[in-house]
Amino acid sequence: MRKTRSLLAAGLACLALPLAVPAAEASTPVVKRLSYTCPFPLIGLQKLDVEIKASFDVPSAPGGTFTTADLAVSVTVPDKSTRGLALVGAASIEGTASAGVMLANGPLTLPLSLPLTVAKTAVPASGAFTTQAAGSVPPVQLPNAGRTTLTIGGFSTRLTPKKADGSYTGLGSFTSDCTLDPGQDPVLLSFDLAGTQTEYRYAVAGSTALKVLGATAPLTGSLTAGPVFATALDETAADFKAFGFVPGRADLRFTPDGPQTGEAVDGGFAAHSTLALALPQVTLFGLPVADAGCRASAPIPVDLRTGPGFAMATGGPVTGTYAIPPLTGCGAFTAYLSSLVQGGGNTFALTLTAR
Template structure:
């Protein structure tokens, strides 16, 4: 009889560990920051026949995506629940003829989204069939399908770990049941732990328009010329996604240069946006992804036109990542700088190849100053 009790006790310990894995699986399933890996360790207490309450430690790993604004969905991926079963349980399960163990579980968490009523969620889980060694530890894995949850309300949103239950079955090598049969246990989270797996503020998306006057300069490295730049920079930002649409709209610039260091020349420069202009807001300013065509409507040597025209422009758009500098503030403006590469020119007439050699290449720069137009009125 004492031996029989010991075997059952050991088996219960192994089952309880698996049960905890399933419970934590659900917990992991329900929470974490957007595209953020989560690794959480918690302890649960589970009652078992003959051996009473048992304390189990389980590790949960998962990746979670949270929506950027109300109306989006909370999703889970990469969930893995690992439970290490101790040597004592392995030996006990072996004594009753068990060669493997498998089963199911039901775990629960509570979702609170803004001022909405708390929503309890139960998730069915599967404990994968796991071979039991005659002695030593072994690790079980639990998985489950987690539905996406729509978060309709703004405000603080939390996922809180709850209790769980499991039903596991040890089996012999031939797949038949042992004398113990299936085992069921209901487990509770031990006190003194933080039950919140995920907590974040879900804000309503707001849009804000910004409009700046632009002054500064651009340098064409190959040409060895620097041209004054004026114009505007307008965009509309999305506070929830920290993105914006819009960008620079520059006036025609006029560059003066000297070929070979002494032959005077001029070039008109027209920067035309090519497609949608986008960017990201940051804690201190923003980064704009500017995409544009550069046109040269007129190029002169010694005051005489030698090329250019309405079709003279870069053969493909150029791009520049323009970043605000230190001390920039959305309300008061500041500096905006970036570099860009110019593709070869096309459509510039008989001197297209030569003119292209004067401007194409990398290392070109923008050095701009932005001032809110409202401050200039």
């Protein structure tokens, strides 16, 4: 029965995976038969045969979600186990299980622990009998094109045999950690998720904090995630206090300077950009103190990563850090202005909104 629930969990995971794989939208049945070895009190190791049945619906492209339905897992308990349960006066058995599966979708590797419920099942005096287990599988997003596999491992069950009057037997509730028998194919599903990856476009709003300058500048712009990653930020300005009391203002212009790449990570993405930073105008007391060619002396690597609550379809929080190299081309005050901004610990705190 533990095995049943574990297998059920595995079946659920298995269903979830295929859902995002093919491009068809028709319901597709899945059947998988496996054998496990599970330790039982009093009678030792026992082999259980498990059958998983389910159907799944799939999205048309990477980035979509899959759902599962009609999931049924049956476990055949052998006669020796039946007689062992009857020996302690068990008239029924029920419990829970947790199955371990591994979902791989391109570079994404996601371990899943799926909870299951083993339905209350009557225990005969002898002979094999079958238990049924069920559970639910949350929607899973498959962000990447390419090879996708769902592999089942072991499972753990906690079962409770009861007497006819509903009281516990001498076994109480016991836990059994089951292992997949060797020589079997542990892959529940394997397929190529093909087609063009969905492109997502977002409006950007947020800010960048300049640590050494002690100032924050608002940011707006756009970001594209998908087969091609691209970040475009509008020019902005940061107000600051030089020497702690002299009012200043620095215009900031971030522009792409090199390839922009990215990959799917945990339902969101990580974007990698190299940006040039220009300070076309810097003022103190409202008076210009920098030449128009004032800029960072080298490109700035920036990594942006989605945070909790982010969804590809709607957007959410994105953060990143970066370091500013020494400035150049600022004129007579280059060294001083560089000392105001040069250094690490600068941050981006952005919110993306799907367009």
